[in-house]
Amino acid sequence: MIETRPQPVLTNHAKFFIILGLIIRVSGQFTRLLSDWMDCNRIFYPLLHDRLTSLSKCDTVTAEEWREALTLASRHTHDSHFGLQVGMGATLGHVGILGYLVLNSATLFDALHTYQISERRFYGVNFCIFDSDENQVSLTWPNTLGTENDLFIQVSLAALVGFLRQRFPTTFSLISVALSETHPENCVPYEHHFGCPIQFGSDYPGIHVNRSCANQSETGQLPQAICSLRDQQAQAFSDLRAERTPFLQKLQETLMQLIPLGQASLVQVAAAMDMSPRTLQRRLGDHHLSFQSLLDGLRENLGCRYLQRSGLSQVDIALLLGFSEQSAFNRAFKSWTGSTPGVYQNSAPNTGITTV
Numbered sequence: 001m002i003e004t005r006p007q008p009v010l011t012n013h014a015k016f017f018i019i020l021g022l023i024i025r026v027s028g029q030f031t032r033l034l035s036d037w038m039d040c041n042r043i044f045y046p047l048l049h050d051r052l053t054s055l056s057k058c059d060t061v062t063a064e065e066w067r068e069a070l071t072l073a074s075r076h077t078h079d080s081h082f083g084l085q086v087g088m089g090a091t092l093g094h095v096g097i098l099g100y101l102v103l104n105s106a107t108l109f110d111a112l113h114t115y116q117i118s119e120r121r122f123y124g125v126n127f128c129i130f131d132s133d134e135n136q137v138s139l140t141w142p143n144t145l146g147t148e149n150d151l152f153i154q155v156s157l158a159a160l161v162g163f164l165r166q167r168f169p170t171t172f173s174l175i176s177v178a179l180s181e182t183h184p185e186n187c188v189p190y191e192h193h194f195g196c197p198i199q200f201g202s203d204y205p206g207i208h209v210n211r212s213c214a215n216q217s218e219t220g221q222l223p224q225a226i227c228s229l230r231d232q233q234a235q236a237f238s239d240l241r242a243e244r245t246p247f248l249q250k251l252q253e254t255l256m257q258l259i260p261l262g263q264a265s266l267v268q269v270a271a272a273m274d275m276s277p278r279t280l281q282r283r284l285g286d287h288h289l290s291f292q293s294l295l296d297g298l299r300e301n302l303g304c305r306y307l308q309r310s311g312l313s314q315v316d317i318a319l320l321l322g323f324s325e326q327s328a329f330n331r332a333f334k335s336w337t338g339s340t341p342g343v344y345q346n347s348a349p350n351t352g353i354t355t356v
Helices: 012-020 028-040 046-056 063-074 082-087 097-103 108-123 146-167 188-194 224-238 246-261 266-272 277-286 291-309 314-320 326-337 341-347
Strands: 129-132 136-140 174-178 206-210
Touching: 028 046, 028 063, 028 082, 028 146, 046 063, 063 082, 063 146, 082 146, 082 188, 097 108, 097 146, 097 224, 097 246, 097 314, 108 129, 108 136, 108 146, 108 246, 146 174, 146 188, 146 206, 174 188, 224 246, 224 291, 246 266, 246 291, 246 314, 266 277, 266 291, 277 291, 291 314, 291 326, 291 341, 314 326, 314 341, 326 341
Parallel strands: none
Antiparallel strands: 129 136, 136 206, 174 206
8 A cells, every 4th residue: 555645846956866766756666675675784774764664655755865865875885886786676566667667568679668758758758868779779868967866876777777687588688887976996896787898977877788689579587576467467458358369469468568658549559550440440349349448448457456466656557557647547447446546445455466
C-alpha cells in the first residue's frame, strides 16, 4: 500500500536533478536501494534508516531529499565508488515505472528508444538524448549542475545499467559509460562494475551500447521477478481470450508495447501490426472480439493486477494504462469495476507476485 502525499512544487534545479535520476521522478521504491545497501553492509544509522523508511512509502521524493540521504550515507564509507555499490542492487522492485516501460520491448534498441519517446508523456520533459549510428546506440542527459550532481548520476547510471543487464542479459553490450565526476585515483571498481571504458568529467553522462547487439532479440534467461510480471500481463490478456493463435499473440505483444505510450488506438495498433484498421477489425471479428471491448478489458485486468501487486502509485498506473490523467483512469476504472482504484487497492488482498 503506497502512502500518498501532496506533490511538492519543484524548482528548476530539482526538476533537473530528477531528470538525471533516470527514474525521473525519484520514487519511494527507488530510495529502498539505499536502505537495502545499508542493511546488506550492516550500517547502523537509525536516523537515516527511519528517514528512508518514511521516504519509501511516498509516491514521489524530491531530488533534494534523495541527494541528502545519499550524502549522509556516503559519510560512512570512504569509497569514491559508493554510488556504484548502491546502484548495482537495482531490481524491478526498485526501478518501478522504468521497468514497466522497457519490460515489453522486443530489443534493447526498442527499450532505449521507448524510454526516450516516453519521457515527455510520463514526465513532461525532454532532456534525454537518444542517438544511434551504425556502431552504437547512446542514451545521455546534459549535466549543467557540475560536481554537486556527481553522486546522484553515479547511483542512477549504476542502477540503469544493472537493471538493463537483467532485462537484456545477452544483448546488453556496453561500449562506454560517461560520468560527470572527476577522474578518481582508482578506476578499477568502475571498470569492474560497468565492464567497459569510462569517460570521466563528461558534460553528457550516459551509456553507449553496441548497436548490433541492441538490435537482436533477447533469448537469455530473465530474472524471476521479470518473468512473473510478464506472466501476469499475459494472463491479463488470456482472461479475455484463452485461445492462443499467432495473430492473438502478436496482438497481445503490440498492445503491451503501445498502451503505456498512449498510442493504442485502432489505427495505431493496426499500423504496428502491418495491416489496415479494417483488416484488424475483421481478424478480431473472426475471434468474436471487438477492438474497444478488448482494449478496455485488457486495461481493466492490468489495472487490477497493478493495483494489487506492483507497488506503483495510482498516477503511474494510470499512465501505464494509457490515460493522460489519473482522473480519467479513476472514471474508467469505476465504470469497469464499480469501485475507485483507491477503494479497490485497499480492499483487494495482495496475494500476487511481487516485483522485488
